[in-house]
Amino acid sequence: MDVNWQADLDRWLAPFVAALRHKTRARMCPAYIAGLIGPGDRKSIQPMATRAGEVNYDQLHHFVTAGVWDSASLEAALLKKADGLVGDEAGFLVFDDTALPKKGSHSVGVAPQYASSLGKTANCQSLVSVTLASHEVPVMVCLRLFLPESWIDDRERMARAGVPKDRQTALTKPEIAIAEIDRVIASGARFGCVLADSGYGSSGTFRQALSERGLLWAVGLSRRQNVYPADVALIFPVAKAGKRRKYHIPDQPPVAAEAMLAKGKWRRVSWRRGTKGRLTCLFAARRVRVADGHKHRMLDNRVQCMPGDEVWLVGERRSTGEQKYYVSNLPADASLKMLVATIKARWVCEQAHQQLKEELGLDHFEGRSWTGLHRHALMTMIAYAFLQSRRLKAAGEKKNRGTAATAEHAGRQASHPRPLRAASTPAMPAL
Known part of the structure; x- marks a missing residue:
């Protein structure tokens, strides 16, 4: 030296x-x-x-x-x-x-x-x-x-x-x-x-602040976070009685992130070489809308968050059995390998x-x-x-x-x- x-x-x-x-x-x-x-x-x-x-x-x-x-x-x-x-x-x-x-x-x-x-x-x-x-x-x-x-x-x-x-x-x-x-x-x-x-990514306010600044982002997400399919539509339900509703509501109910990907297509993806060889895990991805929009009271008196912008939901299944979930606003044509490489780039801070x-x-x-x-x-x-x-x-x-x-x-x-x-x-x- x-x-x-x-x-x-x-x-x-x-x-x-x-x-x-x-x-x-x-x-x-x-x-x-x-x-x-x-x-x-x-x-x-x-x-x-x-x-x-x-x-x-x-x-x-x-x-x-x-x-x-x-x-x-x-x-x-x-x-x-x-x-x-x-x-x-x-x-x-x-x-x-x-x-x-x-x-x-x-x-x-x-x-x-x-x-x-x-x-x-x-x-x-x-x-x-x-x-x-x-x-x-x-x-x-x-x-x-x-x-x-x-x-x-x-x-x-x-x-x-x-x-x-x-x-x-x-x-x-x-x-x-x-x-x-x-x-x-x-x-x-x-x-x-x-x-x-996910300590940051599970905050809808944090994700929205990044988007408002025109930034790309890929962050962790709680497996319990509710999401909608990307093709969810907003409709006016026909009321049998009373006043007509003032606001649209989703035509599909939201589900937890882990449930959204549970039956998805999981593929083995390698993102970099570690000290013991290539690092690989099973991943799945799907376009969704996170349920972090404004809140509406539904017909059954439940308060439900409306769909936000369309983003990628990514799931990871590790060999230990542990599962992790992520969300990203990378372009809709991003490949699964690109999504994984971006998400896994976070390890350098550790x-x-x-x-x-x-x-x-x-x-x-x-x-x-x-x-x-x-x-x-x-x-x-x-x-x-x-x-x-x-x-x-x-x-x-x-x-x-x-x-x-x-x-x-x-x-x-x-x-x-x-x-x-x-x-x-x-x-x-x-x-």
Whole structure:
């Protein structure tokens, strides 16, 4: 491994340092990020300061938790860097959650809540993550803390943790995601399709917000979500007595997503090569209209949601017996293979989560404040983007030397890098 990575880091961080506009902060930012990248298992402030030597604990701690600087300018610089690395009209913007397990109850946002990475409810902080990706190469561009109800209902607790006034309100994860989509679009970062799991995709408001912005999307869906066949028609039923109905109603009843595909044609589809060979599962797809339109009261006094826009409903049957469902507004002529490849492109964010935690210490921050947590998360994302830039550059140089490396191989190297052995000189670890 090139031992001059720190000199490269200083050059690469120039836009971030310029955005800080302060001599001392201009020293602390590279020192903090170098501490995250450099050797050592623990990436909290104390051990990083001990290893650095040039800066002390108080300086690093003040920079992250109390320094007077605005993260927005660094977040904008990160988006610009990410777009330069993986921005692509055929790329993806991926939304997901990542959990940071915590003990106690004082760290901002900590509460017993479902942690997808653990597959169970645990005492943790839950962050909405935003990843820009193309050719299987992810660059994470945002991490935003979700505040559970137990925090929203406790103003004093939020004040102690330094939660900003504009965030001391109940926001769902899809609502947080929509605000971040607008920020990414405003930055000019390029992507072609939004991906998300069912925690976001099951929200009709989230899907409608994506469509209103003219975006393509492929998201997870609850198997219980009601849908109509694509050929559903709206009719005026003839009333035997009383006033004529004012509104149309569907001529067919809705059924659950899993029931809609139960008798469909299931085909085995492969979407990419994994470490143990091609990844394949059984998939089925059908054009439907999701029952997420305006609500009407039916003749039998039931309240029923009307059909929405026509979309693809996709089902997946895994070898374990588990079934997953997805919905997408990709064109009506999209092939099943295209639908599957798009849906499965979401996995790169899970790789990014794992690498940010295991190699860059995303979950090592020991402070309790809103500001400290978000600044630490921002530093880990900047460090990750720098490492991705070096890997892509190295893969490109290897290809130019006449090797058989392809763009797809370069993507796999960036998303499945092989750790290197520690050198006698502090070397940059490969995630």
